[in-house]
């Protein structure tokens with residue numbers, strides 16, 4: 001039985017995981033951490049990770065970027081593996097993730113769904129051919145109106161996959177409102193739409209002369225992220241210190 005601490009247990013993803021794990025015979029939530037305490041759970045909930053005195057095999061984190069430093073300190077101190085799903089981390093925090101991975105197992109992924117992780121592989125395959133043929137690349141992501149960070153972590157990860165297949169040739173452009181010149185061929189435009197309850201849409205558009213290829217991913221439920229996070233947690237429990245990602249799991 002994999003024992004899990006849910007960091008951000010009362011948020012949208014935390015509650016999705018609480019529901020999924022109730023039905024899981026191989027894993028259980030032994031504690032939760034959340035600033036918001038208005039929800040009754042079938043496990044103890046602490047308001048900070050430092051107050052959490054329950055031992056676990058792994059932490060799953062869907063919380064807030066502001067909470068990342070404290071969480072990483074806790075995981076290093078207690079040598080608890082962590083599945084980091086929160087997006088919008090700063091450059092300094094990304095360095096801290098790498099440092100933490102020298103002391104404990106850290107799996108960080110901006111998107112836990114099978115579809116997006118497969119799409120990252122497909123993009124690495126498609127990019128060299130399409131880039132050589134002069135296709136322009138644009139990414140459009142759409143999310144619900146409660147999302148804090150923009151662009152999404154997934155949009156950045158998709159752009160990074162394209163760049164990895166192109167020896168880092170591309171730079172990212174997030175806002176063209178001040179521009180009075182044509183796009184250059186080495187940019188990836190990344191646009192964010194926010195509204196309603198959209199769970200998470202990502203389009204990667206390769207626009208060439210007289211033809212366009214669009215890779216689309218639509219998440220219709222947060223269950224796709226929740227299931228991936230549980231799979232990742234089961235994989236990571238007991239693993240030695242190091243940096244892992246979803247390609248190790250899927």
Ligand SMILES: NC(=O)C1=CN([C@@H]2O[C@H](COP(=O)(O)OP(=O)(O)OC[C@H]3O[C@@H](n4cnc5c(N)ncnc54)[C@H](OP(=O)(O)O)[C@@H]3O)[C@@H](O)[C@H]2O)C=CC1
Pocket residue numbers: 007008009010011012013014033034035036047048049061062063064065066067084085086087088109110111112113225
């Ligand atoms: N990797 C992936 O596949 C996915 C990643 N995400 C990312 O996960 C994160 C959470 O998303 P979502 O569940 O929609 O967001 P929510 O805002 O619904 O939930 C986040 C929860 O974390 C709580 N929280 C805030 N600060 C802390 C803290 N210091 N310690 C513990 N809990 C804290 C919040 O409490 P309060 O309301 O009191 O602030 C809230 O209940 C986002 O960064 C999102 O982008 C989301 C979906 C998929």
Ligand SMILES: O=C(O)C1=N[C@H](C(=O)O)C[C@H](O)C1
Pocket residue numbers: 087110111143147148151152153154155199200201
């Ligand atoms: O905040 C969300 O909701 C999501 N965030 C992740 C991101 O920023 O990429 C993943 C998913 O698209 C949902």
